Amino acid sequence: xxxxxxxxxxxxxxxxxxxxxxxxxxEEQQFLAVRDLEKIHMRGETQVPALRxxxxxxxxxxxxxxxxxxxxxxxxxxxxLGALDDPSAGEVCFQGQSLDSLTEPQRDHxxxxxxxxxxxxxxxxxxxxxxxxxLVPFLPQGISADLRQRAVDLLKQxxxxxxxxxxxHHLSGGEQQRVAIAxxxxxxxxxxxxxxxxxxxDSESGAEVFRYLRQLHEEQQTTVIVVxxxxxxxxxxxxxxHLADGRLLREDVHNG
Amino acid sequence: xxxFALSNLLNRKARSTLALLGLTVAxxxxxxxxxxxxxxxxxxxxxxxxxxxxLVMQTGAPIPLFSRLPAEWGEDLKKVEGxxxxxxxxxxxxxxxxxxxxxxxxxFLLGVDVELWNALSHALYRDDLVEGRFLNNDDIGTxxxxxxxxxxxxxxxxxxxxxxxxxxxxxxxGVYETGSILIDVTIIMDIGSVREQARFDPTAVSxxxxxxxxxxxxxxxxxxxxxxxxxxxGDRWVPTSSVLSIEENPLETMIEGxxxxxxxxxxxxxxxxxxxxxxxSEPLDVSPAEDKIVTEDDLEIEERLQVDxxxxxxxxxxxxxxxxxxxxxxxxxxxxxxxxxIGMTIAALGVVNTMLMSVSERIIEIGILKANGWSKKHVLSxxxxxxxxxxxxxxxxxxxxxxxxxxxxxxxxxxxxxLYASPQLLCFSLFFSIVLGxxxxxxxxxxxxxxxxxxxxxxx
Numbered sequence: 009x010x011x012x013x014x015x016x017x018x019x020x021x022x023x024x025x026x027x028x029x030x031x032x033x034x035e036e037q038q039f040l041a042v043r044d045l046e047k048i049h050m051r052g053e054t055q056v057p058a059l060r061x062x063x064x065x066x067x068x069x070x071x072x073x074x075x076x077x078x079x080x081x082x083x084x085x086x087x088x089l090g091a092l093d094d095p096s097a098g099e100v101c102f103q104g105q106s107l108d109s110l111t112e113p114q115r116d117h118x119x120x121x122x123x124x125x126x127x128x129x130x131x132x133x134x135x136x137x138x139x140x141x142x143l144v145p146f147l148p149q150g151i152s153a154d155l156r157q158r159a160v161d162l163l164k165q166x167x168x169x170x171x172x173x174x175x176x177h178h179l180s181g182g183e184q185q186r187v188a189i190a191x192x193x194x195x196x197x198x199x200x201x202x203x204x205x206x207x208x209x210d211s212e213s214g215a216e217v218f219r220y221l222r223q224l225h226e227e228q229q230t231t232v233i234v235v236x237x238x239x240x241x242x243x244x245x246x247x248x249x250h251l252a253d254g255r256l257l258r259e260d261v262h263n264g
Numbered sequence: 265x266x267x268f269a270l271s272n273l274l275n276r277k278a279r280s281t282l283a284l285l286g287l288t289v290a291x292x293x294x295x296x297x298x299x300x301x302x303x304x305x306x307x308x309x310x311x312x313x314x315x316x317x318x319l320v321m322q323t324g325a326p327i328p329l330f331s332r333l334p335a336e337w338g339e340d341l342k343k344v345e346g347x348x349x350x351x352x353x354x355x356x357x358x359x360x361x362x363x364x365x366x367x368x369x370x371x372f373l374l375g376v377d378v379e380l381w382n383a384l385s386h387a388l389y390r391d392d393l394v395e396g397r398f399l400n401n402d403d404i405g406t407x408x409x410x411x412x413x414x415x416x417x418x419x420x421x422x423x424x425x426x427x428x429x430x431x432x433x434x435x436x437x438g439v440y441e442t443g444s445i446l447i448d449v450t451i452i453m454d455i456g457s458v459r460e461q462a463r464f465d466p467t468a469v470s471x472x473x474x475x476x477x478x479x480x481x482x483x484x485x486x487x488x489x490x491x492x493x494x495x496x497x498g499d500r501w502v503p504t505s506s507v508l509s510i511e512e513n514p515l516e517t518m519i520e521g522x523x524x525x526x527x528x529x530x531x532x533x534x535x536x537x538x539x540x541x542x543x544x545s546e547p548l549d550v551s552p553a554e555d556k557i558v559t560e561d562d563l564e565i566e567e568r569l570q571v572d573x574x575x576x577x578x579x580x581x582x583x584x585x586x587x588x589x590x591x592x593x594x595x596x597x598x599x600x601x602x603x604x605x606i607g608m609t610i611a612a613l614g615v616v617n618t619m620l621m622s623v624s625e626r627i628i629e630i631g632i633l634k635a636n637g638w639s640k641k642h643v644l645s646x647x648x649x650x651x652x653x654x655x656x657x658x659x660x661x662x663x664x665x666x667x668x669x670x671x672x673x674x675x676x677x678x679x680x681x682x683l684y685a686s687p688q689l690l691c692f693s694l695f696f697s698i699v700l701g702x703x704x705x706x707x708x709x710x711x712x713x714x715x716x717x718x719x720x721x722x723x724x
Contacts, residue, residue, distance in 0.1 A: 087717075087718045090635070092634075092635055092716070092717040092718040092721070093716060093717070093718035093719075094716070112639070112640065113639060116634075116637050116638070116639040117637065118637075119634070119635060119636065119637040119717075120636060120637020120638075121637065125635050125636070127632075127721075131628065131631075131632045131635075131721075133629055133632065133633075134275065135268075135271045135272050135274075135275040135276075136268070136271065140268075144632075144633065144636050145636040145637050145638075147265060147268055147638075148265055148638060148639075148642040148645070191636070
């Protein structure tokens with residue numbers, strides 16, 4: 009992978025592991041990449057490094073797991089990939105364009121149209137019912153009947169056809185996470201970022217969430233990056249990135 | 265967006281109720297305070313519009329009660345071209361009614377020349393009779409009176425009944441009702457009887473009511489009257505300065521001043537004239553301004569009451585008099601504005617506080633919205649919608665409660681106050697409340713807008 013400047017915009021040229029994807033097109037290779045990524049959190053006067061010069065790349069349509077112990081920088085990486093935070097150094101490159109070079113409205117557009125987030129604690133809005141929670145990204149623009157129907161269809165797809173009008177406090181943890189999945193997928197994102205999506209669920213609900221996530225991944229060919237330290241939900245051919253102390257320890261493919 | 269903002273407010277009942285309450289109280293207070301001024305404005309306008317003629321009073325006197333003019337000046341007024349009728353008036357304060365001290369609302373005894381009053385084309389009180397009859401020539405020299413329906417109601421009097429007025433018997437022969445709390449405080453009696461009862465100086469009257477041959481000629485007649493009296497010397501009315509002195513005991517001087525004023529009101533005489541009055545051998549000087557030592561306070565008062573010193577009388581139509589009153593109202597408006605501003609500042613701080621609490625409670629929510637692609641503008645809009653809805657709700661409730669309060673006060677104290685919350689006042693208050701709500705929500709909105717999504721999620 010190398011970064012080149014093209015008309016004032018940094019672009020990434022990525023050479024993937026040749027054994028892994030021999031037939032990757034250039035567009036696929038440039039889908040998502042990070043270079044020398046550093047993030048330092050401030051705790052009062054103290055600097056706490058979360059990422060220390062991390063570089064890696066993600067292929068379009070792949071299903072990725074970022075693994076590692078607590079404090080290894082997994083969630084921080086995810087937030088930087090989703091432009092929810094700014095890196096202290098280094099660069100994140102989406103489809104050949106550096107996120108740093110995006111203006112504020114472009115970053116909003118990136119988060120609204122191209123990235124779907126699934127959080128550990130679901131992060132649904134308490135004041136809205138399931139359908140409206142799915143529609144949250146598009147509320148400011150106004151909701152068309154088509155869009156609302158698509159939200160309903162997605163909820164039905166994740167098995168919540170009987171919970172459409174329910175508010176979050178009337179849904180179980182697994183149901184709330186399925187609403188969050190529907191919300192992330194409504195925009196038909198190219199990238200889904202999931203931060204410990206089963207962290208607050210029992211194993212049965214967790215398995216169910218992953219079943220829906222993989223089903224939608226298959227249908228929409230979405231690139232999925234899941235941060236977790238729970239390896240129960242790994243499947244064959246999933247790409248694994250192992251992090252420790254803010255660095256990439258190794259990357260491999262799960263053999264099932 | 266509006267629906268989302270509304271559901272946010274409805275789902276946070278306690279917080280929304282508190283914010284609404286703060287705004288409601290402030291706006292209701294604003295409506296209440298300004299309705300006092302509007303009520304006074306309305307009373308003034310209504311009251312003075314009922315008096316079509318010209319009022320002639322002692323220069324500087326605020327109301328006829330304090331004015332003293334020589335009785336013979338009436339003859340000079342009659343000679344002015346365009347003057348049809350000149351009615352002398354004697355005004356004294358009613359201190360005791362049926363053995364009860366009268367303080368508030370005040371009651372005044374008006375002595376009129378019955379014959380002349382009945383000759384007027386438009387006569388206040390006479391034209392507003394609702395029961396019995398107005399005074400006629402048979403009442404001259406008697407203690408028959410006409411009084412307002414509100415006084416009748418208060419004293420539970422029936423026509424023909426006698427009652428004690430300033431310690432002497434009077435008989436009710438007629439009842440009038442103008443609807444104005446400024447006018448319906450008057451008891452009318454024959455001028456000779458009032459003079460006798462109040463031991464009013466026989467060479468003086470309080471004021472003159474002049475009717476021109478045509479109301480349209482009022483301005484010309486006023487100018488002619490001024491021309492006739494220009495250069496004639498006479499004292500102008502000056503309020504007692506002793507109450508303004510800070511070196512004396514304010515309470516003591518106030519009581520002394522009140523005592524002098526009451527004495528002067530009941531046994532007053534015309535101002536001391538430098539020129540010997542034509543029909544009086546001895547000028548009397550018991551005007552309310554007894555203190556003849558010119559102090560710095562007096563000079564200040566002189567400056568304040570700048571009038572044409574060459575004319576010893578104030579000649580004005582009731583409308584002009586009403587405008588003067590209006591100037592006083594504008595001062596009152598300013599005081600009300602200051603009071604309301606204080607209330608509004610407190611309310612605004614309350615709303616800012618509530619909105620800040622609301623935003624800090626919802627940091628995660630704002631982070632989630634931004635993570636889902638909401639722009640700064642969208643977050644700003646959401647919080648502004650919420651504060652705007654609160655402003656609108658608080659404004660509506662404040663206007664409603666304020667308006668209801670004015671009705672209750674008016675019904676409870678019909679003879680003392682008349683509050684009026686006009687549609688314009690209510691619309692302005694509502695608009696003001698919305699603006700206040702929006703402004704109060706602006707700071708927390710900007711604060712929330714600037715947060716990075718991850719900062720918001722982490723802080724939560």
